[in-house]
Each structure stands twice: as structure tokens, then as C-alpha cells.
């Protein structure tokens with residue numbers, strides 16, 4: 001055992017399970033990662049194997065400790081962050097899942113959602129949960145399991161089954177089935193949780209036909225839930241922080257004051273704004289959600305997502321063969337002085353907030369004889385930034401507050417052109433921190449605060465350090481001109497499927 005202690009963050013994501021060790025300065029000491037298999041049994045269905053989620057996550061946890069030449073005795077606590085909404089139901093006695101995990105992306109319950117909308121439940125659900133009715137959230141996925149897997153409803157009604165999002169499942173497995181909990185941030189994504197009263201909502205449980213006995217106890221995001229009882233670590237380690245991935249990233253970015261915003265540029269782009277103790281009702285199709293609860297204080301957030309962000313760059317690489325790696329998009333985009341009048345609306349899978357148009361499709365407009373792969377690539381990067389701009393404006397509108405800065409993370413923030421362009425059109429400062437592992441860091445912070453590893457948020461603020469700041473360089477006039485063209489292009493891409501044949 002060494003004198004210095006570390007916090008172990010477990011980041012169970014959609015495509016991989018990761019474990020990261022942080023030291024007291026909030027720096028990464030070691031990382032381990034394993035991809036997890038994606039199952040697509042039918043078009044629109046996406047599943048994971050819950051046992052694989054567990055063994056991949058627990059094995060990278062053990063691996064990262066060994067990699068750093070440490071043992072469980074050197075670990076102060078564990079923080080968990082996870083893909084949100086993904087739904088697992090298992091047997092309380094045997095811990096065996098009744099079915100695969102139904103992943104957040106899975107659209108099999110779209111019809112149930114459509115029916116709920118048609119039957120006029122939109123306002124009630126929005127009022128209680130802060131969410132728009134959508135197949136992403138856990139409620140309709142649980143209903144599907146109860147209605148479609150033989151014996152599941154009967155066993156659930158007898159109190160024999162547990163439901164959990166991935167955080168609940170991992171805590172259950174780390175404690176040999178003794179502890180069935182979740183935190184408020186994960187609960188707020190189930191579409192069953194009243195974000196005002198902080199209770200599972202009886203009316204919603206009835207609407208979906210879900211027995212309350214299946215549900216985990218809802219805890220704060222920073223407290224000792226239990227110690228691990230697995231033999232994995234050679235000692236018991238307190239599990240002391242839980243938050244869904246986007247909320248954890250907001251915390252890891254130290255967006256701790258109302259009005260502070262972070263955007264993650266990964267496959268999609270996720271913008272989350274801290275709204276303090278207020279639930280802000282969006283007029284622009286953003287979601288109201290719980291950021292975290294620490295002690296007795298609940299912090300709320302507004303959230304908007306772009307479905308296709310970095311994925312548009314993947315498409316240029318794998319679908320179009322215009323580039324051979326993601327980084328090349330920057331070199332190619334900056335090889336031309338401007339977009340040459342080309343606009344790309346990357347609505348490859350519909351459009352998220354503020355448009356919420358599942359019938360929109362990708363559109364590249366303004367092509368002339370002079371258009372080159374460089375223009376298309378530049379238009380792709382700009383298209384990512386324009387979508388983020390639209391969400392930022394929606395947030396400013398909903399909160400009646402202009403934004404002054406945005407903190408950024410995710411794979412695509414390596415692209416300096418993208419970040420500079422983002423700052424130009426938003427006319428706001430874009431800040432890229434040194435530690436980009438903000439999701440895992442947020443989980444580590446939440447756990448470390450609960451165990452006294454870090455004293456308070458002031459202690460954490462000392463650790464904040466900037467890699468690069470981007471300030472608006474373009475003229476306002478030019479920004480307005482290109483934003484006008486972008487919105488013209490969006491109008492062309494919207495409702496494409498319906499208008500087609």
C-alpha cells in the first residue's frame with residue numbers, strides 16, 4: 001500500500017466499459033477499456049448483454065489498478081457513470097437478467113410512444129418528468145419486457161424482479177445483490193420519476209403497468225451507497241458517487257453555477273446547462289432533467305442533443321472515403337478559405353433539439369462546379385457547429401440569459417477549426433480543458449466528495465485548467481449571413497421523408 005490514494009471512476013458507455021484512476025490533483029493516472037458487443041436483432045433494435053456489461057466493467061476495474069501497480073488498498077472510493085436510460089431487468093434471487101439490456105438507442109417502443117402522444121399524455125409526462133415522450137427513456141422499455149417476455153409480468157408482480165439502469169446493475173453486482181439503488185440523475189431519465197417531488201410517480205407507474213417493487217431506491221449522487229463485496233479488489237471499497245454520463249460530464253467540467261454549460265462532441269453532441277434549483281420548462285423542445293443531488297441540494301439542468309455530430313465525420317471517412325482519418329478533416333477544411341457556399345445539414349438520422357424532426361434527412365446544398373471535397377468537409381464541420389448553435393440559442397431563449405462561455409469535451413474537440421468556428425457563430429468563448437476525461441472525472445469527483453478525499457467544490461475548482469480558449473474572430477455581420485444560409489438549408493432538409501414518395 002502506498003501513502004497516496006486514488007479514486008477509481010467506472011465509465012460504462014454505449015460502446016465500451018472504461019475504468020480510469022485519478023489522483024488527488026484530478027489527473028489521470030491509468031486507464032483501461034474494453035469494447036462491448038452491440039446486438040441488432042431487428043432493424044431499430046439495439047441490445048447489450050448485461051453479463052458482458054458486468055464482466056467487462058469489473059475486469060477493466062481490476063486491470064487499471066494492476067496497470068498502475070496498485071491494489072484495492074490504494075483506492076479511496078469508486079464513482080460510477082453510465083450510458084443512461086438503458087434498461088435491465090433481473091431476478092432478485094439469482095441475479096440472472098430476464099432479457100438482454102435494451103439500449104437507449106433502441107426504437108422498438110416508438111409505437112407505444114406515439115400512442116401515448118395521441119392519447120394526450122405529453123403535457124402530464126412533461127410536467128412530471130421534464131421529458132418529451134420518446135422511446136429513448138426507460139419506461140416504455142420496461143413495459144415492453146413486461147408485455148413481451150414470457151412470465152416476466154407475473155414474476156414482477158410477485159416482487160421477484162428488479163429493474164435498473166446500468167448504474168443500478170453494477171452496484172447490485174458489486175454488492176452480491178444486497179443493494180438496489182440508483183441516483184436522481186439516472187432516475188430522471190426513466191420517464192417514471194417525478195423531478196419535483198423526487199419520487200417514483202404512482203400515476204406513471206400505473207400508466208405503464210410497472211410494479212413499484214421492481215424499482216431501485218433513489219439516492220443522491222454523492223454518498224456512500226455501500227462497500228463492494230466482490231473479491232475483485234482484495235479489499236472492500238466504498239462506492240460513493242453515481243451520475244448519468246452527461247450529468248457527470250457537467251460536474252467534471254465544474255459547471256457548478258447556474259448558467260454554466262458544457263457540450264460534449266462525440267458521436268452526437270450533448271449540451272447541458274446547469275439551471276440551479278430551478279426546473280426550467282423549455283419552449284424549444286429541450287429536456288429538463290436532474291443534474292445531481294448533493295446532500296439535500298438538488299441541481300437541475302436543461303439538455304439538448306444533436307444526433308449526428310462526430311458521426312458526420314465518420315461518414316465522410318467510412319461512407320464517402322473523403323478522408324482517411326478524423327483529424328484530416330481539419331487539414332482539408334482549412335485548405336480552402338471558406339465553405340464555397342456549401343451547407344451540409346447532417347440530419348442523417350433525423351434532427352434532435354430544437355427541431356425534433358425524425359423525418360428530416362441529410363442535405364448538402366449550394367453545390368456548384370467549383371465544389372471540392374474540401375468544401376464538403378468544411379461544410380460538414382460547420383454543420384456540426386451550426387446544430388450546436390441552434391441548441392445554445394434555444395437554451396438562451398428558455399433561460400432568458402445570454403451565454404458567455406461554453407466548456408467542451410469529447411473526441412471532436414481536438415479539431416481546432418471546429419472549435420474556432422463554434423466560437424465565431426455563437427459569439428461566445430469556447431473553453432477546452434486540459435483533462436478531457438470529464439465524464440469519468442465527474443464520477444470521481446462525486447465519489448471523492450462523499451468520502452472526504454476532496455474537501456469541497458472549492459478544492460475541485462483549484463484543479464480546473466484550460467488547454468485552449470477560443471474567442472470569436474469573425475465579424476457579426478458575416479456570422480449572421482452564414483447562419484441565415486444554414487437555416488435556409490435546415491428548412492430544405494426538414495420533413496424530407498414525408499414530402500418524398
Ligand code: ADP
Pocket residue numbers: 015265266267268309310311312313314326327328329330410411412413414415
Ligand atoms: P463517443 O464517446 O460518442 O464514442 P468520442 O468522444 O470518442 O465519441 O468522439 C469520437 C467522435 O469524434 C467520432 O465521431 C469522430 O468522428 C469524432 N472526431 C474525432 N477526432 C476528430 C477530429 N479531429 N475532428 C473532427 N471529429 C473528430
